[in-house]
Amino acid sequence: MEVKQVKLIYFSATGTTQKVLESIAKGITGKDVEHINLTLPEGTRQTIPPFSDELVIIGAPVYGGRLPVDALNRFKQLKANKTLAVLIVVYGNRDFEDALLELKNLAIEIGFNPVAGGAFIGEHSFATKDVPIANGRPDSLDVQKAMDFGAKIKDKITVLQSPDAQMDLKIPGRFPYEADGARSMAVSPVTNEDTCSICGTCASVCPNAAISINGSVATKIELCIRCCACIKNCPTGARVWEDDMMKTIINWLNENCSTRKEPQIFGINV
Numbered sequence: 001m002e003v004k005q006v007k008l009i010y011f012s013a014t015g016t017t018q019k020v021l022e023s024i025a026k027g028i029t030g031k032d033v034e035h036i037n038l039t040l041p042e043g044t045r046q047t048i049p050p051f052s053d054e055l056v057i058i059g060a061p062v063y064g065g066r067l068p069v070d071a072l073n074r075f076k077q078l079k080a081n082k083t084l085a086v087l088i089v090v091y092g093n094r095d096f097e098d099a100l101l102e103l104k105n106l107a108i109e110i111g112f113n114p115v116a117g118g119a120f121i122g123e124h125s126f127a128t129k130d131v132p133i134a135n136g137r138p139d140s141l142d143v144q145k146a147m148d149f150g151a152k153i154k155d156k157i158t159v160l161q162s163p164d165a166q167m168d169l170k171i172p173g174r175f176p177y178e179a180d181g182a183r184s185m186a187v188s189p190v191t192n193e194d195t196c197s198i199c200g201t202c203a204s205v206c207p208n209a210a211i212s213i214n215g216s217v218a219t220k221i222e223l224c225i226r227c228c229a230c231i232k233n234c235p236t237g238a239r240v241w242e243d244d245m246m247k248t249i250i251n252w253l254n255e256n257c258s259t260r261k262e263p264q265i266f267g268i269n270v
């Protein structure tokens, strides 16, 4: 089979998942790829026709060893008809636990035929310059591994007779899932009014429309998913965590998850 077109579908609040998917796609095709970005609320309002004979790469970050609930709900709206899919989770150098298995099960439920999977590492959403956790990842080594993975996916598909070929992709994880997912903590980053320029960037990058601007920045705590898009995109560094529990978690991750992990790939002979 020939890969005629590659489409990327993703939820990626701080951009690491998107970068990994783009790198894999580069290894598969030199042609333009289509992006279906389901990160922002407006992304979910687009009409997405059912998938058929293209190759789709679906990616999401790992939140608490599972898929983010918003990613799961947005992916559930998609429909496919035995479309070949590459499944990717990106995690912050702690662990991906049941997230990739959850993505595989979901992909099959909505009609995809998973051809390969991968767990890559991205800078942890909670990391800062002062408290690093996998900072700068995916880095050039990760990008190279993602491109090599893409090239091997292309080789695997080239020898397939049809898109509904039996794949039997083995993915690590436990079912019923044992990881809890992102716990609801009823906390959100806060805005330092001395440095905030009220530019509205934080509101424009929030996947859950939790932030509004009306002379100052207001955050609906109950909508915050702790993705940290507002913190990482604030041009003046005015969005920060002040919550003590979050600071404890971030310091724990910094102390316990500093040994570099490497991407793992599944469904491809290395």
Ligand SMILES: Cc1cc2nc3c(=O)[nH]c(=O)nc-3n(C[C@H](O)[C@H](O)[C@H](O)COP(=O)(O)O)c2cc1C
Pocket (backbone or CB within 6 Å): 011, 012, 013, 014, 015, 016, 017, 018, 060, 061, 062, 063, 064, 065, 066, 090, 091, 092, 093, 094, 095, 096, 121, 122, 123, 124, 125, 126, 182, 225, 226, 227, 228
């Ligand atoms: C609420 C929350 C929970 C997270 N849970 C995990 C986790 O269980 N394991 C891990 O290694 N990283 C975890 N992370 C880090 C993200 O998976 C990681 O930073 C990823 O690269 C973010 O992807 P994105 O840039 O596409 O948003 C978590 C991040 C958030 C915001």
